[in-house]
Amino acid sequence: MAPEALQPAGVALSARQLTKRFGGLAAVNEVSLDLWVDRIHAVIGPNGAGKSTLTNLLSGDLPPSSGQITLGGRDVTGWAPERISRAGLGRSYQKTNIFPTLSVWDNVRLAAQSRDAQQPWNPLRWLQRADRSAAANARAERAIELAGLQARRHTVAGAASHGEQRQLEIAMTLATEPQVLLLDEPLAGMGAAEAERMVELLLSLKPRHAMMLVEHDMDAVFTLADHLTVMVNGTVIASGAPEAVRNDRGVQAAYLGEEH
Known part of the structure; x- marks a missing residue:
């Protein structure tokens, strides 16, 4: 079968x-x-x-x-x-799994950026700034909006409340479009x-x-x-x-x- x-x-x-x-x-x-x-x-x-x-x-x-x-x-x-x-497939863990010294936005953008590796090989891409990837930035924006973290996008992740950190972890998962x-x-x-x-x-x-x-x-x-x-x-x-x-x-x- x-x-x-x-x-x-x-x-x-x-x-x-x-x-x-x-x-x-x-x-x-x-x-x-x-x-x-x-x-x-x-x-x-x-x-x-x-x-x-x-x-x-x-x-x-x-x-x-x-x-x-x-x-x-x-x-x-x-x-x-x-x-x-x-x-x-995306998952969250029992213990919050974030980059505490980075902003909420940078945490989510890094997760979104992980999907750029699936794009067709383009040697010029490695000469570009990662934070200028339009596709990754769009995925990050959507994930932050879905998780309700727009107002906290510039907050350092480690300074966010426990609940906001859990929201951030879900936003990072959503940025991979599972x-x-x-x-x-x-x-x-x-x-x-x-x-x-x-x-x-x-x-x-x-x-x-x-x-x-x-x-x-x-x-x-x-x-x-x-x-x-x-x-x-x-x-x-x-x-x-x-x-x-x-x-x-x-x-x-x-x-x-x-x-x-």
Whole structure:
């Protein structure tokens, strides 16, 4: 069967029977999921459930022990992370990953500039100032606008608030023009006002992207998620519509708590 046939129509990314073993431990055990444009797929579970390992497998930061990943209809299993990124996948990390001494604008422009390497070879391009790349600058402008950081474009990134730094990381990801976004705890450490702004940002990005959200903030999860997957000990114990999963007795006992 051709790889294209393994990804359902309309799906941006698919994983099938994805497994990662570290010695005798299966950190991710035969996990399958589909990510659709205009849907947010939340993955929840206790610490050590395998959520970050799953994210690392999908982004290429870890090679799978077995299973398959398709992105945009192509089999990308085992591809290097930079190759998967160029194929249309962007991700954020649990810890903010920015250049703190550079401005918000320069952080985003550098991310946008990474895509210039995909353009046809032109030796004269290497004699030009990088910050004069019209295509990169346009991608950076759009990403800053989408992330709501126009008023902070000249701020040194390290001086921005925690919430703004998380917005900046998403803006840097958007500057690479991905179709799929993998967001690893984007609301971590935020106060109520910052978390509300992040929820609004993610909802605004939803119509143009397929998103997988790993998050511990259950209020945000049930506000954002169209589909919910629960992992425990590397295994999916429930997956489906958020309310159905929320009312699942096995999920309540294993993770959400009987009071839910």
